[in-house]
Amino acid sequence: MKTSRHFDFIIAGAGAAGLSLVWNVLQKEELKSKKILLADRALKPVRDKTWCFWDDQHHPFGDLVFHSWDSLEVRALGAVFREKLRDYRYHCVKSDDYAEKILADARRNSNVTLLEAEIEGFTFEDGRAVMQTPQGAFSAGHIFQSAMRPPGFQKLKLDLSLLQHFTGWHIRTGKPVFDPATATFMDFDVPQGNGVTFIYVLPFNRYEALVEYTLFSEELISDGEYEKGLRDYIGGRLGLSTGQYEIEYTEKGVIPMEDRRYPAQFCRQVWNVGTMGGLTKPSTGYTFTRIQQHSAEIVRALAKGAQPPLKVMSPYRFRVYDMLLLYNLHRYPETSIRIFHELFLRNRFDRILQFLEEKTPIHEDLKIMYSVPWLPFFRALYKMKHRIFTGA
Numbered sequence: 064m065k066t067s068r069h070f071d072f073i074i075a076g077a078g079a080a081g082l083s084l085v086w087n088v089l090q091k092e093e094l095k096s097k098k099i100l101l102a103d104r105a106l107k108p109v110r111d112k113t114w115c116f117w118d119d120q121h122h123p124f125g126d127l128v129f130h131s132w133d134s135l136e137v138r139a140l141g142a143v144f145r146e147k148l149r150d151y152r153y154h155c156v157k158s159d160d161y162a163e164k165i166l167a168d169a170r171r172n173s174n175v176t177l178l179e180a181e182i183e184g185f186t187f188e189d190g191r192a193v194m195q196t197p198q199g200a201f202s203a204g205h206i207f208q209s210a211m212r213p214p215g216f217q218k219l220k221l222d223l224s225l226l227q228h229f230t231g232w233h234i235r236t237g238k239p240v241f242d243p244a245t246a247t248f249m250d251f252d253v254p255q256g257n258g259v260t261f262i263y264v265l266p267f268n269r270y271e272a273l274v275e276y277t278l279f280s281e282e283l284i285s286d287g288e289y290e291k292g293l294r295d296y297i298g299g300r301l302g303l304s305t306g307q308y309e310i311e312y313t314e315k316g317v318i319p320m321e322d323r324r325y326p327a328q329f330c331r332q333v334w335n336v337g338t339m340g341g342l343t344k345p346s347t348g349y350t351f352t353r354i355q356q357h358s359a360e361i362v363r364a365l366a367k368g369a370q371p372p373l374k375v376m377s378p379y380r381f382r383v384y385d386m387l388l389l390y391n392l393h394r395y396p397e398t399s400i401r402i403f404h405e406l407f408l409r410n411r412f413d414r415i416l417q418f419l420e421e422k423t424p425i426h427e428d429l430k431i432m433y434s435v436p437w438l439p440f441f442r443a444l445y446k447m448k449h450r451i452f453t454g455a
């Protein structure tokens with residue numbers, strides 16, 4: 064097989080994961096001379112995602128953070144839980160800022176080639192990983208891909224599959240209604256009916272916020288239903304009638320929340336990263352921090368001349384917790400809201416974030432589990448036993 068160009072690494076897909084990987088490779092002294100091909104159907108920064116994450120330490124994209132919050136608020140069953148974080152801060156990064164910075168770094172580096180092309184597939188041939196595009200085939204020692212579902216994806220074991228879907232409006236008002244120090248992490252005190260429904264509010268200053276109407280359900284809803292959910296919330300909770308705010312930007316998204324175990328490789332020497340690598344946490348949809356951690360792990364291995372890690376999944380116990388919560392979110396939406404109520408009532412927010420980040424020691428996990436209604440989890444354990452007792 065003849066390939067038109069050969070590289071050390073091909074990064075196929077330049078979204079959160081692909082760009083994170085390029086950035087990490089470019090920072091690593093041992094990899095500075097490596098030739099990289101970065102491919103995507105479009106290599107232009109666009110604002111289509113606002114990535115939020117929490118961090119307790121210095122994170123690599125400090126200068127890209129658009130806003131950070133010290134306090135979080137959750138509302139459920141009529142109660143308001145608001146807390147100042149002690150160990151973490153909650154941050155957001157806009158996708159256009161992220162892409163602009165990393166693509167500019169890549170363009171300045173003569174070892175990086177950028178290719179705008181539709182990616183058609185990957186193979187392993189004659190000892191090389193190969194990416195096919197209409198512009199020809201490109202080969203590398205390693206390909207890291209976030210563009211395509213791995214082969215056999217539909218056949219992977221799957222019991223629970225939900226979608227986290229949302230529409231958000233970045234609104235600007237003429238009067239000061241927001242507290243830019245507090246983000247509303249989840250407000251469940253909204254009409255429920257199509258699945259677990261909540262509003263997420265990220266205030267950037269007293270006049271501007273991103274307000275997202277979010278659902279966990281199997282089916283998407285119509286544009287009109289998201290819009291009604293947003294309008295009702297902005298009118299009811301924020302007291303702003305139509306005409307008192309302008310919509311600056313709309314964000315829509317669908318994130319898979321599933322118990323599918325994604326394979327680490329697409330084929331030999333082609334590694335799945337990002338959502339295609341199964342990095343989305345099944346019970347929350349958060350992916351951004353896990354992508355950053357995965358990229359750092361890959362680059363550490365490459366710098367030592369080793370193969371990238373084959374194991375990217377969460378530890379077993381966290382996979383089980385995710386499955387149990389996902390089971391309840393899927394089958395018992397009302398019970399799930401009671402679980403969230405008890406969780407935020409009885410635990411510090413920092414501890415919950417640490418748990419969601421899978422950094423709690425087991426005795427803290429047990430305390431958290433003791434704080435929420437047990438019956439739904441025992442029921443989920445029984446119903447999911449075929450998965451839980453076969454490795455989750």
Ligand SMILES: Cc1cc2nc3c(=O)[nH]c(=O)nc-3n(C[C@H](O)[C@H](O)[C@H](O)COP(=O)(O)OP(=O)(O)OC[C@H]3O[C@@H](n4cnc5c(N)ncnc54)[C@H](O)[C@@H]3O)c2cc1C
Nearest residue numbers: 076077078079080104114115182210316337338349350351
């Ligand atoms: C709107 C939205 C908001 C989100 N917010 C958060 C958040 O706040 N916090 C969090 O932790 N997670 C969040 N997520 C989840 C997750 O972090 C993002 O989906 C993240 O972008 C996943 O990164 P990725 O690189 O796997 O995929 P993407 O960022 O989608 O990148 C994939 C890239 O591959 C390219 N591509 C795909 N197919 C082809 C092809 N055939 N040929 C060429 N190029 C191709 C695409 O153009 C794209 O650039 C959000 C997701 C969405 C959709």
